[in-house]
Amino acid sequence: MKSDIEISQEAKLLPIQDIAKNLNIDNDDIEFYGKYKAKFSHSIWSKTASHPRGQLVLVTAINPTPAGEGKTTVTVGLGQALNHIGKKAIIALREPSLGPCFGIKGGASGGGYAQVVPMEDLNFHFTGDFHAITSANNLLAAMLDNHIFQGNTLNINPKKIVFKRCMDMNDRVLRHTIAGLGTDKDGVTREDGFVITVASEIMSILCLAQDIDDLKQRLARIIVAYSYDATPITAADLQAVGAMASLLKDAINPNLVQTLENTPAIIHGGPFANIAHGCNSVRATKLALQLADITVTEAGFGADLGAEKFFDIKCRMSGLQPDCAVLVVTTKALKYNGGLGKEDWSKENLEALEKGIVNLEKHIENLQKYGLPVIVAVNAYITDTKAEHQFIAQYCQQRGCRFAIANVWEKGGLGGIELANEVVATLSNEPAQFQLLYPDNLSLSEKIEKIAKEIYGAKGVTYSNIAQARLQEIEASGFGHFPICMAKTQYSLSDNAKLLGRPTDFSITVREVYVSAGAGFVVALTGSITTMPGLPKIPAAMSIDIDNNGNISGLF
Numbered sequence: 001m002k003s004d005i006e007i008s009q010e011a012k013l014l015p016i017q018d019i020a021k022n023l024n025i026d027n028d029d030i031e032f033y034g035k036y037k038a039k040f041s042h043s044i045w046s047k048t049a050s051h052p053r054g055q056l057v058l059v060t061a062i063n064p065t066p067a068g069e070g071k072t073t074v075t076v077g078l079g080q081a082l083n084h085i086g087k088k089a090i091i092a093l094r095e096p097s098l099g100p101c102f103g104i105k106g107g108a109s110g111g112g113y114a115q116v117v118p119m120e121d122l123n124f125h126f127t128g129d130f131h132a133i134t135s136a137n138n139l140l141a142a143m144l145d146n147h148i149f150q151g152n153t154l155n156i157n158p159k160k161i162v163f164k165r166c167m168d169m170n171d172r173v174l175r176h177t178i179a180g181l182g183t184d185k186d187g188v189t190r191e192d193g194f195v196i197t198v199a200s201e202i203m204s205i206l207c208l209a210q211d212i213d214d215l216k217q218r219l220a221r222i223i224v225a226y227s228y229d230a231t232p233i234t235a236a237d238l239q240a241v242g243a244m245a246s247l248l249k250d251a252i253n254p255n256l257v258q259t260l261e262n263t264p265a266i267i268h269g270g271p272f273a274n275i276a277h278g279c280n281s282v283r284a285t286k287l288a289l290q291l292a293d294i295t296v297t298e299a300g301f302g303a304d305l306g307a308e309k310f311f312d313i314k315c316r317m318s319g320l321q322p323d324c325a326v327l328v329v330t331t332k333a334l335k336y337n338g339g340l341g342k343e344d345w346s347k348e349n350l351e352a353l354e355k356g357i358v359n360l361e362k363h364i365e366n367l368q369k370y371g372l373p374v375i376v377a378v379n380a381y382i383t384d385t386k387a388e389h390q391f392i393a394q395y396c397q398q399r400g401c402r403f404a405i406a407n408v409w410e411k412g413g414l415g416g417i418e419l420a421n422e423v424v425a426t427l428s429n430e431p432a433q434f435q436l437l438y439p440d441n442l443s444l445s446e447k448i449e450k451i452a453k454e455i456y457g458a459k460g461v462t463y464s465n466i467a468q469a470r471l472q473e474i475e476a477s478g479f480g481h482f483p484i485c486m487a488k489t490q491y492s493l494s495d496n497a498k499l500l501g502r503p504t505d506f507s508i509t510v511r512e513v514y515v516s517a518g519a520g521f522v523v524a525l526t527g528s529i530t531t532m533p534g535l536p537k538i539p540a541a542m543s544i545d546i547d548n549n550g551n552i553s554g555l556f
């Protein structure tokens with residue numbers, strides 16, 4: 001099998017205006033970024049407002065192994081397969097972060113014959129959105145420190161600065177930094193630090209904003225610090241909003257590209273699902289729904305993270321309502337959850353499969369709590385055996401759960417026909433009764449408790465003293481109605497990456513809580529999760545290269 005990038009580079013792409021034309025979009029409503037990429041123009045919203053809304057399919061997964069279980073790949077493959085069976089389908093995905101590209105996971109354009117292309121453009125720089133977000137974020141940080149240096153009329157307590165600089169890279173040494181070293185002309189010395197761009201509040205704001213006015217109102221609400229008398233200091237107080245929003249003029253518009261089989265793909269925003277809300281932008285999803293009969297979109301990592309936040313944050317805020325969920329499972333992730341090491345994942349082991357399948361059981365139960373019909377999709381690896389697939393199929397049949405095998409990595413859309421037919425049958429015959437997990441008017445701790453107990457299976461939640469105090473402050477400041485964005489390891493239903501399968505008799509430890517007043521949610525940091533990941537011992541970056549003709553290799 002060729003590598004992802006070889007397959008991508010051999011693809012026969014259509015010029016992006018042809019992809020737009022197939023969506024009845026004319027050139028006036030898109031801005032070209034070369035031959036194969038475009039951004040939708042502001043004019044597209046009025047042009048599509050009267051279109052009938054299509055149906056929305058969410059692709060999620062069980063708890064993953066470090067390499068991922070193929071949600072993006074299945075999303076792309078399903079989109080391609082739906083077009084094969086005559087449906088007008090579109091996919092809506094997040095933009096990849098450079099962090100994982102150069103780290104462990106690699107890119108986020110899918111894989112094999114189910115990829116968004118051109119994959120090297122998508123995975124590197126794309127249309128500049130992440131650079132714009134990074135600049136807007138760091139402009140605010142610069143204006144904050146400059147305000148303190150220039151006399152601090154807002155009486156900001158440098159020890160109570162909560163806003164961090166960001167960079168789209170895995171760089172652990174930036175987690176804790178000292179800013180303002182040098183002479184008194186070099187600024188006020190203080191502790192600082194960076195988050196990765198995909199965990200910044202501005203990334204979440206871009207993904208949740210309805211339009212430029214909403215973007216500006218959200219940016220204005222960002223709390224950057226507290227004054228000596230504990231008053232929240234916002235981006236509006238620093239008069240930074242107009243400049244930040246201007247930097248995001250183009251980034252707020254979704255991007256149009258295509259898959260290997262010319263299925264349209266709307267790509268926009270890129271928050272991680274373990275340390276942020278993990279979904280592409282509301283604008284991209286809403287636009288896709290106006291342009292096609294079926295939109296297939298993805299939420300990051302397992303359903304305990306991306307799907308929960310897709311429902312309880314993105315859908316809550318936008319009014320979006322999913323019509324069904326595709327729950328991706330792989331034999332390797334089930335074996336991993338059954339306690340098998342990586343070296344044994346490619347060998348048949350029904351015993352480990354049976355031990356680990358309790359993880360699938362919990363995620364099926366969780367998705368049904370949201371009132372959604374669930375289709376379990378096995379993302380087939382070439383090392384899988386028939387016996388393994390039959391075992392999973394029987395398990396699902398016993399639970400009255402729809403099931404399909406997806407061979408989309410190996411065969412592209414033709415490998416996803418069974419899944420596409422299951423999705424179409426579900427959308428036609430099983431209307432969703434979508435409901436959120438919790439109402440706005442629960443207290444913040446009740447919301448955290450509900451997520452921990454109902455979705456993770458925890459027996460309870462413990463808080464550090466500082467988290468406990470912060471929760472009370474946030475409630476007292478009037479943010480108690482906000483939803484919760486849980487930051488947790490993706491490898492376990494618990495906050496301990498080593499507790500695999502379906503752990504019981506565990507508590508979730510919330511060590512830190514902060515309000516993202518602009519994004520409109522409260523973040524609860526659990527376990528040892530960090531908002532600035534580090535590179536592994538052998539970064540994927542070491543295998544990436546470029547030849548004299550500009551051809552990149554080693555990116556996957």
Ligand SMILES: Nc1ncnc2c1ncn2[C@@H]1O[C@H](COP(=O)(O)OP(=O)(O)O)[C@@H](O)[C@H]1O
Pocket residue numbers: 004061064067068069070071072073074105106107108109110111112301379380381382409410556
């Ligand atoms: N069926 C498969 N066989 C082999 N490799 C796969 C398969 N599905 C996905 N991959 C690879 O696994 C990695 C993760 O896939 P991805 O779709 O990004 O997963 P997720 O979105 O769940 O993180 C990618 O490198 C992809 O090419």
Ligand SMILES: O=COP(=O)(O)O
Pocket residue numbers: 068071072105108271272273274278299300301302
């Ligand atoms: O935020 C994580 O997304 P993936 O699960 O698609 O890697």
Ligand SMILES: [Mg+2]
Pocket residue numbers: 071072073108298300
């Ligand atoms: Mg993905």
